[in-house]
Amino acid sequence: MTDSQRTGSTAALRKRHRAVLPAWLATYYREPIELTHGEGRHVWDAEGNRYLDFFGGILTTMTAHALPEVTEAVAAQAGRILHTSTLYLSSPMVELAERIAELSGIPDAKVFFTTSGTEANDAALLLATAYRRSNQVLALRNSYHGRSFSTVGITGNTSWSPTSLSPLQTLYVHGGVRDSGPYARFSDAEFIAACVEDLEDMLGQAEGTVAALIAEPIQGVGGFTHGPDGLLAAFKEVLDRHGILWISDEVQTGWGRTGDHFWGWQAHGQSGPPDVLTFAKGIANGMSMGGVVARAEVMDCLDANSISTFGGSPITCAAALANLRHLLAHDLQANARRTGALLRSALEAAELPVVREVRGRGLMIGVALRDAAAATATLEHARELGLLLGKGGRSGDTLRIAPPLSLTDAEAREGADLLIEALRRAGA
Numbered sequence: 001m002t003d004s005q006r007t008g009s010t011a012a013l014r015k016r017h018r019a020v021l022p023a024w025l026a027t028y029y030r031e032p033i034e035l036t037h038g039e040g041r042h043v044w045d046a047e048g049n050r051y052l053d054f055f056g057g058i059l060t061t062m063t064a065h066a067l068p069e070v071t072e073a074v075a076a077q078a079g080r081i082l083h084t085s086t087l088y089l090s091s092p093m094v095e096l097a098e099r100i101a102e103l104s105g106i107p108d109a110k111v112f113f114t115t116s117g118t119e120a121n122d123a124a125l126l127l128a129t130a131y132r133r134s135n136q137v138l139a140l141r142n143s144y145h146g147r148s149f150s151t152v153g154i155t156g157n158t159s160w161s162p163t164s165l166s167p168l169q170t171l172y173v174h175g176g177v178r179d180s181g182p183y184a185r186f187s188d189a190e191f192i193a194a195c196v197e198d199l200e201d202m203l204g205q206a207e208g209t210v211a212a213l214i215a216e217p218i219q220g221v222g223g224f225t226h227g228p229d230g231l232l233a234a235f236k237e238v239l240d241r242h243g244i245l246w247i248s249d250e251v252q253t254g255w256g257r258t259g260d261h262f263w264g265w266q267a268h269g270q271s272g273p274p275d276v277l278t279f280a281k282g283i284a285n286g287m288s289m290g291g292v293v294a295r296a297e298v299m300d301c302l303d304a305n306s307i308s309t310f311g312g313s314p315i316t317c318a319a320a321l322a323n324l325r326h327l328l329a330h331d332l333q334a335n336a337r338r339t340g341a342l343l344r345s346a347l348e349a350a351e352l353p354v355v356r357e358v359r360g361r362g363l364m365i366g367v368a369l370r371d372a373a374a375a376t377a378t379l380e381h382a383r384e385l386g387l388l389l390g391k392g393g394r395s396g397d398t399l400r401i402a403p404p405l406s407l408t409d410a411e412a413r414e415g416a417d418l419l420i421e422a423l424r425r426a427g428a
């Protein structure tokens, strides 16, 4: 292929993508978009169209697109040293680990950096199974935890779990979804009691030791669904009795996104923090970083050597430190709470027949629709109107809204108007 053939149109790129990348890599839209650049809460495609970004690359843009502090920190670090492996001391890595350990709420915490959420959950499972000397793990139905061999094994959402073979023995409990079946009619207290009973029942059936329960405080790919506040605290009481570790997968719910809390687990924090917490997505504002936080006793339970070539590289740590400083200095958690409430109330006030439920917290809002076809149609209409959205849910019937956390009030109103118009067109 010549160079001029390589730099063709988006249509040509779609064809080349199909030819050379795996068929199972999902893309949005009938005609997938080629994004070229972004600024603030907006992105542009190769055909010059501008979009208000209500999905932030599945929450990877945590604060804002092309945040100058992050760009400068990355450029400065790139001009200094790129040596990455954990064989040498690195000041950005230690400083970031200290900040995250402190923010995590986990006492005596240590941090291990990875390059993705999948790898973070994989490391959490390695720690928990080694610590408890068992490969039995509890997960929630409808969960998503990654695409590696171990993490698809704990992913309850079958449309994202391509193999039933797994190095783990996974037992699925209720707790993430309550919008269908008999659980839908339960009050919060009844739902919690039923889920705890289900957990106890599962533990009764498990043979021998169970290592951990892994749960997303709000299920991301699952359609921004969640149990009532306090559910995971009720689970923790049972887990503590059995010595089972609680792993909170905060890959989508961390860093203030849920508005009221810095971490998703804090909506369930009555009985204390999780034993292990995993993070990824937006921490380095689009650069590949994930990680695990755990009590030192758990983190240090491995007794063979390990190493990471890229996890916590000076560049991604510099990006994450600049991003985190910006987030905290501008109290973007409070911004998520305020703009999220604006968005929710605009959507609820529109009373659209195609909408079954508006749910979520802060700037993590799920809009469950009549069916999957309505969600697909809304995504297409929103695109035509200049708004990017996400999609999810067990049957793909839910729109996911998770803009960069610096969303302004005016952008929240503008986005709500565009979304309502797209929903009207889809419901017509």
Ligand code: PMP
Binding pocket: 058, 115, 116, 117, 118, 119, 121, 144, 145, 146, 147, 216, 220, 221, 249, 250, 251, 252, 280, 281, 290
């Ligand atoms: N956990 C959760 C809750 C996620 O939403 C995701 C990604 N969608 C992952 C883990 C995996 O992260 P990554 O794609 O960075 O491997």
